[in-house]
Amino acid sequence: MYCWQEVDDSDEATRLLFASNALHGIGAAIACLRLLNTMQAHRLLGPLQLIIADILRDLGLFFIFLVLFMLSFSAALTKVYEYEDIPQVSSFQQSMQTLFWVLFGLVELDTFASSHPDETISHTTEALGKFLLGTYLVLVSILLINLLIAMMTTTCEEER
Numbered sequence: 001m002y003c004w005q006e007v008d009d010s011d012e013a014t015r016l017l018f019a020s021n022a023l024h025g026i027g028a029a030i031a032c033l034r035l036l037n038t039m040q041a042h043r044l045l046g047p048l049q050l051i052i053a054d055i056l057r058d059l060g061l062f063f064i065f066l067v068l069f070m071l072s073f074s075a076a077l078t079k080v081y082e083y084e085d086i087p088q089v090s091s092f093q094q095s096m097q098t099l100f101w102v103l104f105g106l107v108e109l110d111t112f113a114s115s116h117p118d119e120t121i122s123h124t125t126e127a128l129g130k131f132l133l134g135t136y137l138v139l140v141s142i143l144l145i146n147l148l149i150a151m152m153t154t155t156c157e158e159e160r
Contacts, residue, residue, distance in 0.1 A: 051159045058151040065144055070099050073136040080129050084114055089129075099136060109133075 036052070039045035074095035081089040088098040088111050101107050112133060114126040 047159060051156055054155040054159065055152055058148065058155055061151065062144065062148045065147070066140065069136065069140055069144070070096055073132060074099055076132050077129060080125060080132065081112075081114075084116065084125065086111065086115075088112075102133065102137065103140060 036049055039049045074092055077089045077099070078092050078095045087094065088107065089095045098107055098111075109130065112126065112129045114122040114129070116122040116125060
């Protein structure tokens, strides 16, 4: 058992305290979600709990489709920018992170500017990269969001 004492950041006590705080936070969130079980007995809130469970299932399917789109476009962007020195698309993992954050508008379009010495290759790479990014954003933001809305609407109509 550890007690509070002055420790530096590399000390084992600090790491254990961090781990216990993280687990405590997760446990608190789960405990609050368990309060949903009390809704089962209420005549109005009980059916809503069933709808929430079905909507969470729909969200799971939506995220499967989203991950498939992210995987395919990440592979394409990584290959297009293979010979470029752009950290956001330098590896498959970086491309996945970039495509996730671009959904929230946290990645600038200038990030995909090519710096290849050959001007033809530079323009082609940049145009293709921006085209792929635009196609990804249109497909995800319009097609998949409409799919999610349709799935949730169907779920709510089936439950009522």
